[in-house]
Amino acid sequence: MLFEPYTLRGLTLRNRLVVSPMCQYSSADGFASDWHLVHLGSRAVGGAGLVFTEASAVEARGRISPEDLGIYKDEHVEKLAQITRFIKAQGAVPGMQIAHAGRKGSTRRPWESPPGTVSPAEGGWIPVGPTTEPFAPNYPVPTALDEREIATILRAYADAARRALAAGFEIAELHFAHGYLVHEFYSPLSNTRTDRYGGSFENRIRLALEIAAAFRAVWPEDRPLFARISSTDWTPGGWDIEASVELAKRLAAAGVDLIDCSSGGNVADARIPMEPLYQVPFAERIRRDAKVPTGAVGLITTPEQCEAILQRRQADLILMAREFLRDPYFPLSAAGELDAEISWPKQYERAKPARRAVSS
Ligand SMILES: Cc1cc2nc3c(=O)[nH]c(=O)nc-3n(C[C@H](O)[C@H](O)[C@H](O)COP(=O)(O)O)c2cc1C
Numbered sequence: 001m002l003f004e005p006y007t008l009r010g011l012t013l014r015n016r017l018v019v020s021p022m023c024q025y026s027s028a029d030g031f032a033s034d035w036h037l038v039h040l041g042s043r044a045v046g047g048a049g050l051v052f053t054e055a056s057a058v059e060a061r062g063r064i065s066p067e068d069l070g071i072y073k074d075e076h077v078e079k080l081a082q083i084t085r086f087i088k089a090q091g092a093v094p095g096m097q098i099a100h101a102g103r104k105g106s107t108r109r110p111w112e113s114p115p116g117t118v119s120p121a122e123g124g125w126i127p128v129g130p131t132t133e134p135f136a137p138n139y140p141v142p143t144a145l146d147e148r149e150i151a152t153i154l155r156a157y158a159d160a161a162r163r164a165l166a167a168g169f170e171i172a173e174l175h176f177a178h179g180y181l182v183h184e185f186y187s188p189l190s191n192t193r194t195d196r197y198g199g200s201f202e203n204r205i206r207l208a209l210e211i212a213a214a215f216r217a218v219w220p221e222d223r224p225l226f227a228r229i230s231s232t233d234w235t236p237g238g239w240d241i242e243a244s245v246e247l248a249k250r251l252a253a254a255g256v257d258l259i260d261c262s263s264g265g266n267v268a269d270a271r272i273p274m275e276p277l278y279q280v281p282f283a284e285r286i287r288r289d290a291k292v293p294t295g296a297v298g299l300i301t302t303p304e305q306c307e308a309i310l311q312r313r314q315a316d317l318i319l320m321a322r323e324f325l326r327d328p329y330f331p332l333s334a335a336g337e338l339d340a341e342i343s344w345p346k347q348y349e350r351a352k353p354a355r356r357a358v359s360s
Pocket of ligand 1: 022055177262299321
C-alpha cells in the first residue's frame with residue numbers, strides 16, 4: 001500500500017511517502033540556493049512520491065528567520081524552476097509549502113547563538129500578529145494586523161500561488177500550523193481580537209478560509225492543495241481536535257484536498273506527549289469525522305509503521321521529516337524491507353538488492 005500510487009485531482013504520486021517541509025535556513029532575501037537543489041533533489045532521487053520545500057514566505061516579514069525561503073518576488077521563480085525540473089525528472093512531484101510566520105518571525109536560525117530575536121538593525125523586522133502579544137518573553141513584540149493589512153496578505157497569497165505555478169510546483173500546502181500567523185488567528189489563546197477576525201470560532205477561522213479561497217482562485221483546478229494544521233494546542237482552553245474537525249470540513253469546502261495533521265507550536269510551555277506516532281490519531285479522527293483525506297506526520301520512522309498507518313486507514317499519505325534527513329533514500333530501502341516494487345534511478349541500479357523470494 002505504501003508503494004501504491006495515490007491520485008488527487010489531476011495528479012498521481014508514485015507512492016505515499018512525502019518529504020515533510022523542513023526549513024533549511026539557507027536563503028538570502030528568500031532566494032533558493034544550490035543547497036535546496038541538492039537537498040530536495042536528493043530526496044527525489046531517493047524515491048519519495050512528493051517532495052515539499054520548506055515553509056516559503058509570502059512576504060519578507062512573513063519569514064521565520066532572515067535566511068528562510070521566500071516566494072514574495074517574481075525573481076524567486078527562476079531558481080525554484082530549476083529545482084522543480086530536477087525533482088520531476090526523477091519521477092517525484094514537487095510541492096511548495098506556503099507560509100507566513102506571523103508573530104514568530106524575525107528569529108535566529110537554530111544553530112546560531114545566542115538564540116532569539118534578530119533586531120531590525122541586524123536585518124530583522126517587526127513581525128505581525130493578531131494582537132501585540134508576543135509568542136514568548138524572548139520573542140519580538142508584534143504589531144497587530146488591521147483589516148487593510150489582512151487584505152494585503154490575502155493578495156500576497158494569491159501572488160505566491162501565481163509564482164509557485166510559474167516555478168513548476170504541482171502541489172501546494174498552506175502552512176496553517178505551529179503557531180505561525182494563521183494558527184495565531186484560529187487559536188483562542190493567541191487571538192483576543194474583537195473585530196470580525198476574532199472572538200467566535202467563525203471569526204477566528206475566517207483568515208484560514210479567506211487564504212484558502214484566495215489561493216485556490218489562482219491555483220489550477222487539476223492541482224491538489226493541502227493545508228497543514230495544528231490539530232491541538234495541547235493546552236486547556238486552547239484549540240483542540242473537535243475544532244480541527246470542523247475547520248477541516250470548512251477548508252475542504254474552500255477547495256483544500258488534504259489535511260496534513262500536525263500539532264502544537266502556539267504555546268511555548270505546552271506539555272506535548274511526544275512518542276512514536278503521537279499525532280497519527282489526529283489524522284485518523286479528521287479523516288473519519290470530516291471525511292477529508294489526511295496526511296500523518298510526527299515520529300514515524302519505520303517502513304512497518306508507515307504501512308500499518310495506511311492499512312488501518314488512519315491516513316492517506318505519510319509525511320516524514322527527520323528520518324528523511326538521516327536517510328534520503330528511505331523509500332528505496334523501505335521498498336526492499338516491505339518487498340514492494342520501486343524503480344531505482346538508473347544511475348544507482350547496480351546497487352539495488354535482489355528481491356526476496358516470496359514464500360508461499
Ligand atoms: C529541520 C526541521 C525543519 C522544519 N521545518 C518545517 C517547516 O518549514 N514547515 C513545517 O510545517 N514543519 C517543519 N518542521 C516540522 C516537520 O515537517 C515535521 O512535522 C516534524 O519534524 C515531525 O516529523 P518527524 O518526526 O518525521 O521529524 C521542521 C522539522 C525539522 C526537523
